[in-house]
Amino acid sequence: SAVISQKPSRDICQRGTSLTIQCQVDSQVTMMFWYRQQPGQSLTLIATANQGSEATYESGFVIDKFPISRPNLTFSTLTVSNMSPEDSSIYLCSVSPNTGELFFGEGSRLTVL
Amino acid sequence: QKEVEQDPGPLSVPEGAIVSLNCTYSNSAFQYFMWYRQYSRKGPELLMYTYSSGNKEDGRFTAQVDKSSKYISLFIRDSQPSDSATYLCAMSGAAGNKLTFGGGTRVLVKP
Numbered sequence: 001s002a003v004i005s006q007k008p009s010r011d012i013c014q015r016g017t018s019l020t021i022q023c024q025v026d027s028q029v030t031m032m033f034w035y036r037q038q039p040g041q042s043l044t045l046i047a048t049a050n051q052g053s054e055a056t057y058e059s060g061f062v063i064d065k066f067p068i069s070r071p072n073l074t075f076s077t078l079t080v081s082n083m084s085p086e087d088s089s090i091y092l093c094s095v096s097p098n099t100g101e102l103f104f105g106e107g108s109r110l111t112v113l
Numbered sequence: 114q115k116e117v118e119q120d121p122g123p124l125s126v127p128e129g130a131i132v133s134l135n136c137t138y139s140n141s142a143f144q145y146f147m148w149y150r151q152y153s154r155k156g157p158e159l160l161m162y163t164y165s166s167g168n169k170e171d172g173r174f175t176a177q178v179d180k181s182s183k184y185i186s187l188f189i190r191d192s193q194p195s196d197s198a199t200y201l202c203a204m205s206g207a208a209g210n211k212l213t214f215g216g217g218t219r220v221l222v223k224p
Binding site: 001004033041042043044045048058092096099100101102103104105106107109 | 145147149154155156157158159162164201203205208211212214215216217
């Protein structure tokens with residue numbers, strides 16, 4: 001398995017601001033994924049982040065709104081830009097250590113006022 | 114129609130009963146199947162991971178995959194109040210690929 005740390009664990013933000021979420025993994029992994037879980041909903045993939053290349057975004061998600069960095073094999077950041085109340089969600093970092101399994105961090109719970 | 118269908122519940126069972134959860138899917142390319150447990154305000158925790166069809170057992174948990182019917186199941190034996198959580202099925206077409214999740218089933222085990 002992999003140990004994944006996310007920061008912040010929760011935050012309350014004002015409309016129009018941006019917040020960067022950090023994800024640190026205890027081992028080198030090729031594939032990192034960012035998911036969103038809206039209140040009472042299941043998980044939706046935002047983007048796939050591979051080290052050394054641009055992130056690949058899913059339909060409905062764009063780089064201007066959710067810029068992602070992947071500077072090395074153990075770290076990634078997701079920024080939620082120009083936030084609105086509709087962005088209130090849990091944002092989850094996940095990794096796949098090339099075994100097919102996918103492991104999740106504890107998530108970052110964002111509330112936008 | 115969603116790619117992965119899962120009854121949202123809630124499913125309420127008495128302590129000690131068998132919990133039976135299932136998902137159906139439409140994409141025949143799915144080959145990797147996972148079950149996650151998610152407690153309130155926590156990230157999903159991987160419970161079971163299976164490849165292709167067949168059964169897999171781990172302690173009180175049994176996962177079954179029937180690719181011909183596009184149907185997967187998770188059974189929890191001797192259920193405990195600590196098993197009360199939301200259970201999510203997830204699947205992908207290749208190892209390390211993005212997962213498609215079911216909507217989750219909320220389970221309540223009553224003492």
